[in-house]
Amino acid sequence: MDSLLYTATSGASRVLSAQQVRSNNLSNADTTGFRADMERARSYAIEGRGFDGSTMVVTNSASTRFDSGDMVKTGRKLDIAVNGDGFLTVQLPDGTEAYTRAGNMKIDQEGNLTINGFPVMAEGNPIVIPAYQSIDVSETGMVSVIPPGGGAELEVGQIKLVKPENNTVQKINNGLLQARDGNDFAADATVKLAPEHLEGSNVSAIDELVSVMSLTRNFEMQVRMMKTAEKLAQAGNRLLRNG
Numbered sequence: 001m002d003s004l005l006y007t008a009t010s011g012a013s014r015v016l017s018a019q020q021v022r023s024n025n026l027s028n029a030d031t032t033g034f035r036a037d038m039e040r041a042r043s044y045a046i047e048g049r050g051f052d053g054s055t056m057v058v059t060n061s062a063s064t065r066f067d068s069g070d071m072v073k074t075g076r077k078l079d080i081a082v083n084g085d086g087f088l089t090v091q092l093p094d095g096t097e098a099y100t101r102a103g104n105m106k107i108d109q110e111g112n113l114t115i116n117g118f119p120v121m122a123e124g125n126p127i128v129i130p131a132y133q134s135i136d137v138s139e140t141g142m143v144s145v146i147p148p149g150g151g152a153e154l155e156v157g158q159i160k161l162v163k164p165e166n167n168t169v170q171k172i173n174n175g176l177l178q179a180r181d182g183n184d185f186a187a188d189a190t191v192k193l194a195p196e197h198l199e200g201s202n203v204s205a206i207d208e209l210v211s212v213m214s215l216t217r218n219f220e221m222q223v224r225m226m227k228t229a230e231k232l233a234q235a236g237n238r239l240l241r242n243g
Contacts, residue, residue, distance in 0.1 A: 008225035014039075015219040019212060026208045033081075033102030034175060034201035036065045036208075064177075066166045069101075069200040077135050078105040081199040082161070086191030087169075087177065089160035090118035091126055097184045098176035099162060099169065101199055113143065118176070122157035123187055129156055139192045161191035 018039040028034040080103035087099035119126035132145035141159035162185040
């Protein structure tokens, strides 16, 4: 009975954690450049006297899927998408670098080029946009403007593009990625952009919905197992009292 209860309880806990991951994926199905998470779990046997046959589930930190989302042409000058592997570099409030596939850039009131409120980085510095008549971003990430009134095109700065191995990055709370070892990645000239495009999320809403429904059924099964363990325990107690 104890073995059954341990297995059911840990299984239900794992399902709840998995549902949180899937629900977060679903809520970001329309988020530009979002990378879906996958839950990870493993079972292990409990050691010690009286725990023979008892098994529990350990939920590991979620891993991230790095396959590309669909690319959509927007025609907007400040929209960019990474063409193939690689990431754009932004700056966190503490001054460290983070990485993203979202390319829906904006210019704030101070002229800072930003993505979701985070400054877009060139090599070593955030990119600041002066007053301009028109703006353009090249496939290599070079940001250029034509001053008010016309004139020669001016290069403002080159977006830092990086291409780390997938196993060297991890997702942080705001959906951005950082290096696992805490160091900044070097710029990679082989990364190219698709100007006037945006990359969508790589979440499949249908797959996530099917997974959520499957997890719900799994949770119900674990609860039934707990109720069965309770009934068995009550039956055993009655036998002991009547014995």
